[in-house]
Amino acid sequence: MGHDVTTPHPTRSPYLEALRCIQCDERHPVADHPQGCPSCAARGRNSNLFCVYADTAPAHQRYPYTGVPVLGQGETPLLPVGRRANVWVKNEAVNPTGSHKDRFSAFVTAHARASGYRGVVIGSSGNAGLSVAAYAAATGLRCTVAGFDWLPDRVRTYLTGFGAEVRTFATDRERVALVEELAGAPDTLAVSNVTHPVVGSSCFGIEGYKRISWEILEQAPEPVRHVILPSSRGDLAWGVHRGFVEAAEQLGRPIPRLHLVEPYPRLSAVLDGASLTDRFPGDFGRLSSIAGDGTTVQAHRAVTCSKGSAVVVPDAVADEWFQRLCRRGHVWERSSTTVFAALDTLRAQGRLREGEPTVLIATSHLFKGF
Ligand SMILES: [Zn+2]
Numbered sequence: 001m002g003h004d005v006t007t008p009h010p011t012r013s014p015y016l017e018a019l020r021c022i023q024c025d026e027r028h029p030v031a032d033h034p035q036g037c038p039s040c041a042a043r044g045r046n047s048n049l050f051c052v053y054a055d056t057a058p059a060h061q062r063y064p065y066t067g068v069p070v071l072g073q074g075e076t077p078l079l080p081v082g083r084r085a086n087v088w089v090k091n092e093a094v095n096p097t098g099s100h101k102d103r104f105s106a107f108v109t110a111h112a113r114a115s116g117y118r119g120v121v122i123g124s125s126g127n128a129g130l131s132v133a134a135y136a137a138a139t140g141l142r143c144t145v146a147g148f149d150w151l152p153d154r155v156r157t158y159l160t161g162f163g164a165e166v167r168t169f170a171t172d173r174e175r176v177a178l179v180e181e182l183a184g185a186p187d188t189l190a191v192s193n194v195t196h197p198v199v200g201s202s203c204f205g206i207e208g209y210k211r212i213s214w215e216i217l218e219q220a221p222e223p224v225r226h227v228i229l230p231s232s233r234g235d236l237a238w239g240v241h242r243g244f245v246e247a248a249e250q251l252g253r254p255i256p257r258l259h260l261v262e263p264y265p266r267l268s269a270v271l272d273g274a275s276l277t278d279r280f281p282g283d284f285g286r287l288s289s290i291a292g293d294g295t296t297v298q299a300h301r302a303v304t305c306s307k308g309s310a311v312v313v314p315d316a317v318a319d320e321w322f323q324r325l326c327r328r329g330h331v332w333e334r335s336s337t338t339v340f341a342a343l344d345t346l347r348a349q350g351r352l353r354e355g356e357p358t359v360l361i362a363t364s365h366l367f368k369g370f
Helices: 038-042 101-114 125-140 153-161 173-184 203-219 235-251 267-271 297-305 315-327 335-347
Strands: 016-021 049-053 078-080 086-093 118-124 143-148 165-169 186-189 226-230 257-262 309-312 358-362
Touching: 049 203, 078 203, 086 118, 086 203, 101 203, 101 235, 118 125, 118 173, 125 143, 125 153, 143 153, 143 173, 153 165, 153 173, 165 173, 173 186, 203 257, 226 235, 226 335, 235 257, 235 297, 257 267, 257 297, 257 315, 257 335, 267 297, 267 309, 309 335, 335 358
Parallel strands: 086 358, 118 143, 118 186, 143 165, 226 257, 226 358, 257 309
Antiparallel strands: 016 049, 078 086
């Protein structure tokens, strides 16, 4: 062939020492923990873990793997927003498969390959499935995507083009059952959540989101005070928060407040006193990328540790912004445009002042047909 992109050879970082629980702080060995922290899971309060590195690890080497597949992910532009002073959009839609998930997929497939798995399985009908399928192909892993029956035809075409096996189901229960069944094989890794209470996705993949924070620090002309991002289970929010925490530890940079946008109260309800283990059914309309009836410890901690907030943007309000941005030529999917509406809400509520440096994360491209 001669012109293939180089096959990656992922290697675990020598600086990766352990995993630590977000909730109880307990350290665990570097391994897959699909229930999250074993101690918290035993108490029915599932929490994700995060990677801990040796103190001697340089800032740019605080990632779990080297030699991850490179399809062009990352280094996305930070764009000014119209005439609004000190507001920028981090345009994650320009990643290879059109969303921020590519940063996750690069690391989670590197982890799978380096750990000896032969295949991955993911429950997704959207950005995550598409992204993991592409990176699994690049890394030489089998991939099964468990989606819903309403999976758009064009997404199915892309997935099968990447060589993934596509299985669809009417209900989330059936979908999760397939993920659990396939992940029961020792050579297959589940890279999406299979628990209730919800944990979130693989911590090795979430580490890939930290680079977004470092890029924002490099690109923004002044220190950023607020970051607004769409959120369902808080993978992106926790990764971005960890990136800012590491930058604060190493460079003394202030940690921006994270504001997580949701289609109806979930995290907002928890911040108002509801339990993290509750289910929160609600109408997400066409905001399928941020749907789901659970929130997570990692989403809660990203907000409380950064002194941020949760912002509700219903589908009808998001649609106004979606239409407006499309007329200006922007190609972000509906869930991504919620961050513009959230900026107005936060200003109206006095939680964010005019002129305070703010970054909106536009997570995904319009053209996938969700
Ligand atoms: Zn724990």
